[in-house]
Amino acid sequence: MELGPPGGSGPAEPGPRLRGLRGADAAASASSLSRFGAEAGCRASAVAAVLPAGGSGERMGVPTPKQFCPILERPLISYTLQALERVSWIKDIIVAVTRENMETMKGIIQRYQHKRISLVEAGVTRHRSIFNGLKALAEDQPNCRLSKPEVVIIHDAVRPFVEEDVLLKVVTAAQEHGASGAIRPLVSTVISPSADSCLDHSLERARYRASEMPQAFLFDVIYDAYQQCSDYDLEFGTECLHLALKYSHIKAKLVEGSPDLWKVTYKRDLYAAESIIKERISQKVCVVMDTKEDEEHVGHCLEEMLKTELNHVKVTSGQDLQQIILEQCYNFVCVNVMTSDFEETQRLLNMVEESNLSILYPVVVISVHFLDYESVPLGQKMEKVMQIREFAKEAKKRNILLSGLLIYFPQEEQKLRESLRQGTTIISALIKERNSGLIGQLLVA
């Protein structure tokens, strides 16, 4: 079973569609509010995003707030920031975190090299956190390095799979309508209970939608709404679209979102997020071969078999490795047909280390060696290749998961295909599971 296109892992280009967006302010947009920024002499960036991240994670039933829960050892919020950062036309990203988590958040930004992020202090409720984020963007803040955007996106720190596509849709709709939000069909019927916990009535499912994130607003529409709204709204409200309607009289345009927009709410959602991320980064594998494929039958066979298990298999003899690393491939199989030493593997490890590829995701490297039982005793070969344990310990420190694979190489074609097939199964398992508990092992096919 396959997910859609990996999308989430590749870099996003702004593209020509954005031209209109940047010029909207100058072009005397339909909204009378949008002149406000221009009059104040503020250099309006087109789009900023506000992420409330002050939640306590109580629904999760764990002490760590859910936005800081680790997925492949990296906090969830870092994936969401990555998804927003990929979109070059989002100029500023404002994250609202509680005072207690301010240092944690700074550490995350530094460690994962996030850019264009500003931190503000979260309020005690979601609405108050968003309001704090908006205040930081408004031009009336003293000593503010941020500039007031034309449009502000509001997103959740715990929806890591947001794509540029839907961000663009809500921003464009916000420019036209003043406000916009992503929606999804309801999964369950919604009912209204009576005071004694009996069914009062059920809603007709087809007439309603779940309001999801992201949402986007002309900055002044939502900022005005927050400035007017009551303490009750700030304490008990949940819905920004509602505030825009109630105080700025703007009927938000609703945009159908994909299932990917779901919010990490329960523990099971963390499991799902981890599996989705693992699947996405397991799609591409680069096979580094110390020989040309047509020269050496065995390498070619292995490549063919890998293609049946993994989506994108790219074979190289090493020259274009730098380019492949740049294309964000997180899996490398180093096939040593001609030699039994680790030179190739070490060269590859060095390259991966230098590339900073493993800052965001654990990178899997598998060093494949061949073994002819008849000419070399298994034990002797193994002892040699066991050095891999030491290499693996070092590589782990840089988030690279190294293991070895010894493939039995019999003369008989049928048997050879059988051991290559088993090798393929093992390679595929190592890439898909990405289990750091098994690094440094020498597996045998």
Added chain:
Amino acid sequence: MELGPPGGSGPAEPGPRLRGLRGADAAASASSLSRFGAEAGCRASAVAAVLPAGGSGERMGVPTPKQFCPILERPLISYTLQALERVSWIKDIIVAVTRENMETMKGIIQRYQHKRISLVEAGVTRHRSIFNGLKALAEDQPNCRLSKPEVVIIHDAVRPFVEEDVLLKVVTAAQEHGASGAIRPLVSTVISPSADSCLDHSLERARYRASEMPQAFLFDVIYDAYQQCSDYDLEFGTECLHLALKYSHIKAKLVEGSPDLWKVTYKRDLYAAESIIKERISQKVCVVMDTKEDEEHVGHCLEEMLKTELNHVKVTSGQDLQQIILEQCYNFVCVNVMTSDFEETQRLLNMVEESNLSILYPVVVISVHFLDYESVPLGQKMEKVMQIREFAKEAKKRNILLSGLLIYFPQEEQKLRESLRQGTTIISALIKERNSGLIGQLLVA
């Protein structure tokens, strides 16, 4: 991060609370409808369950309907059946499947040895499938081996984590109120769109609930409702509680359910379900030791370390193995301190095979051996232990995942603890990942 008690994997006992339930019919229940069955001379079983399973899985975006999607190679619906079967006071379970899937479903029932299941043909909508299930339970069907229950539970085939606790709550509430259903807080705000896809209004989240499954009804209440309801209801309706209200004028009692009741709807839910199941069956591990723990320091150390990684570690020298297998432990570590052969491991494999333990879940068996580098060369030992590959191939056919672990055994205490700690990491990874691609491997700690 831990889930709650494993619950889902252990057998459920009926318990004294059920006494009242079975006698309810005889005790002239408050509902006048409940006399209907008794008058017709039908031996009313207390409780039956109906599972509509005719869905096409279109939301999943995969060709296999979601109830048949595999989790650890077993179809999702089998987990749901297992959850209902564990509850001994549910006398009959009626599953509605489409004609095309009838043979598949029969195969699942046979392979996983499900009991008390009857199949009926699904209708084209969920309501029609449920109605077909109810008809099979009604006493007016010719040649029916089923008897009309007092209470019928309606559940979804794609909610595998339902617990006895909530089933009991809805059944008890249905006896008192005529109808009952599980509810959950809303995760997202619900909004009503206008015809032009703009926000019309949003609902106050706190005043509404998501209606989930299971639901329970006095049989006659829901059967009467289905007999009266319109084609429109049967085609476009989704909510049984609504039918009970509209046609039988019963206001269902709403019962707060746990987050576990969620419905497998999207691919991410399959991932989540697999992770939850893996976590549940990884909690208990049985360590079979060929020596008494206090006699042999190394075994004792390993046990202590395993306890830091896994919740329930039970150590045995083999006598009470049969009992441990009966208690549904799915993970075995066979520690061979005194010998380097496979006799113990083979004895264990035979026992697991004979127990049928691996019918429902893949069972992990790890054969642990120790290696003193100084006295025996690594290669020599390894070649001996490599026989494990052949054993593993055979075991896999019976859903047992066998691997070997060679732990370095130096004289120095500090170093010994280090290699035991690494062994523990590997054991824990093998149990938690349960990856069949790595069977037959000899790992080294």
